[in-house]
Amino acid sequence: MFDNGIVVVGLGYIGLPTSAAIATQGVSVTGIDVRRDVVDAINLGKVPIVEPDLDVAVAGAVALGTLRATTEVPSADAFMLAVPTPSDAGKAPDLSYVKAAAESIAPVLKAGDVVILESTSPPGTTRRVSEWIAAARPDLSLPHQGEGRHDIYVAHCPERVLPGRIMVEIVENDRLVGGITRACAERAAEVYSLFCRGEIVLTDATTAEMAKLVENSFRDVNIAFANELAGICDHLDLDVWEVIDLANKHPRVNILKPGPGVGGHCIAVDPWFIVAAAPEQSRIIRTAREINDARPHAVVAQTVSLAKPDSTIAVLGLAFKANVDDLRESPAIQIVELLDEALPDARLLAVEPHVDALPPSLAGRDSVSLAPLGTALAAADVVLLLVDHQAFMDLTLADLRDKQVVDTRGLLKAATNPLERTS
Ligand SMILES: NC(=O)c1ccc[n+]([C@@H]2O[C@H](COP(=O)([O-])OP(=O)(O)OC[C@H]3O[C@@H](n4cnc5c(N)ncnc54)[C@H](O)[C@@H]3O)[C@@H](O)[C@H]2O)c1
Known part of the structure; x- marks a missing residue:
């Protein structure tokens, strides 16, 4: 399972601890960030943010060879998007980072891959991720197209971690996994079962988006x-x-x-x-x-x-x-x-x-x-x-x-x- 590794896009307060938690289980993780300084620091086993125990986990996984960072997205079996979702000056959601992240993984996707949106998102965003990928990869079938079986599984799994306790809570908290289809939820849940000890609860993507908000x-x-x-x-x-x-x-x-x-x-x-x-x-x-x-x-x-x-x-x-x-x-x-x-x-x-x-x-x-x-x-x-x-x-x-x-x-x-x- 996940023999070709997992890609985590966005190496901030959520993406980096998630990468470290998975890599610590011996699964190969490639972390992607648009910031070269962040990528370089992580490859040296350094952590650009203050969070208890994150430095030890990152340094250990980098030394073990299960975690590396880069700016270029490689092929993998699962892709987790943990990029910012701010609101703009008029308080409207700014989904430009999520769109850019979805478009950055689209070229390397292959049938059977799972894409998980971790960013806190307005209702309907996971479906839009599926649509953005479909627009970039018309050769693949996506779950929002509603034609039964699909090549790519797309789900939303919101984060609930408390800064200051992220490394504990990322493992211990219960997780909501919302799939565009049930198969999407089930496939995404396999990713969380790698490192979560809390209950993993399956639902649909929009309900998971709304529950977090x-x-x-x-x-x-x-x-x-x-x-x-x-x-x-x-x-x-x-x-x-x-x-x-x-x-x-x-x-x-x-x-x-x-x-x-x-x-x-x-x-x-x-x-x-x-x-x-x-x-x-x-x-x-x-x-x-x-x-x-x-x-x-x-x-x-x-x-x-x-x-x-x-x-x-x-x-x-x-x-x-x-x-x-x-x-x-x-x-x-x-x-x-x-x-x-x-x-x-x-x-x-x-x-x-x-x-x-x-x-x-x-x-x-x-x-x-x-x-x-x-x-x-x-x-x-x-x-x-x-x-x-x-x-x-x-x-x-x-x-x-x-x-x-x-x-x-x-x-x-x-x-x-x-x-x-x-x-
Ligand atoms: N920080 C928290 O405590 C927390 C808790 C729950 C949910 N969230 C949600 O998680 C998401 C991420 O938050 P965060 O705090 O980790 O943000 P962050 O700003 O700490 O990290 C985001 C990282 O993504 C990178 N990035 C931006 N666009 C990119 C792209 N296209 N490709 C690759 N990298 C890109 C940035 O350079 C940055 O390093 C947000 O939706 C946030 O609301 C955060």
């Missing part, structure tokens, strides 16, 4: 509820952390924590794919996105109200979530950009222990620099806590008593009960 929209709507509570409690001069803690004592209530906004390129993007597919029906999902997108502006307004025009502001955290180096779609970056525009004479000292350079959108700004935690805290008039990194866990309100503090993560929440604070 629903998972992330569920998270987004629940975060929006918490963020809306933060705005309401701010308006009513109540401590939102206290209110949520107390409400969560109800046995069937579990409210999430508010924050500075929703980042990453999953939860902040995927709900828009549902809105684009069913705009009239997606009212809560759209509103949740708007509430979460408005949070950075509320955090900036609060910070500006506490700062002076020439304040030094320590910004703790730039990543989109705790303990990762991923700055993509990070609300913290947007907050620093907005603060720099609102307070052009302020000095912004960004503390981000997981990176050693500012991202491009901040790098050219005179008033923004990276600083170690101690330096930033010593210099700051205002401390803005944006990410609950482990490195900030030991901070207490007492450490910051002579400073103005905006704590968007509730890390420094007041130690006392509101009754004691009123007496």
Whole structure:
């Protein structure tokens, strides 16, 4: 099975761990990326992203000879597409990477091959992959053509891994495998049975696409509820952390924590794919996105109200979530950009222990620099806590008593009960 190996197109946060997980099982994997630097690094056994245990797995598989990277797609028995699926400026899905990846594998496909779309995708994308391949290879029959047996098997298998735990979850999580036909699902499931210990559940491709989008929209709507509570409690001069803690004592209530906004390129993007597919029906999902997108502006307004025009502001955290180096779609970056525009004479000292350079959108700004935690805290008039990194866990309100503090993560929440604070 898969004697001619497996090709994984796109060697980022999903494609590289997937390649390593399969190659570690002794199956030959060729990873493809359009970025020469990524390919070269991997062939040296190096990992261009920070993810626990990924470096060991990649270095081991490269040394064993089961993993290699290249920019040219070779022939293989299975092809997994793990390329970006962003939304464009108008929030419409941008499928150009998926189309390019499908067209890049089309010339080498042969009867019996399986093509799996791993990228998070709007409903109907797997079928479009099948159509794009059919257009490039009229000599092959594809499953969307609906003529019984087909030469190529096409399926969608969405990823649910949590950055920071990818190497564990890629093996342990249950997987949805959605085929355009049942035969497609069954053939694709054989790929996952190589390295997955979770349950492999078969469905059709569009249901699998939608299920993944629903998972992330569920998270987004629940975060929006918490963020809306933060705005309401701010308006009513109540401590939102206290209110949520107390409400969560109800046995069937579990409210999430508010924050500075929703980042990453999953939860902040995927709900828009549902809105684009069913705009009239997606009212809560759209509103949740708007509430979460408005949070950075509320955090900036609060910070500006506490700062002076020439304040030094320590910004703790730039990543989109705790303990990762991923700055993509990070609300913290947007907050620093907005603060720099609102307070052009302020000095912004960004503390981000997981990176050693500012991202491009901040790098050219005179008033923004990276600083170690101690330096930033010593210099700051205002401390803005944006990410609950482990490195900030030991901070207490007492450490910051002579400073103005905006704590968007509730890390420094007041130690006392509101009754004691009123007496
Ligand atoms: N990162 C996550 O935690 C996560 C979780 C679940 C699902 N996903 C989904 O997985 C997909 C991939 O996400 P990611 O985080 O791995 O992205 P990424 O940006 O980390 O990696 C994508 C890689 O694909 C490469 N690439 C782009 N076009 C290519 C092409 N035509 N041929 C070859 N390589 C190409 C890029 O150079 C890049 O290295 C997205 O749809 C994303 O929504 C990501």
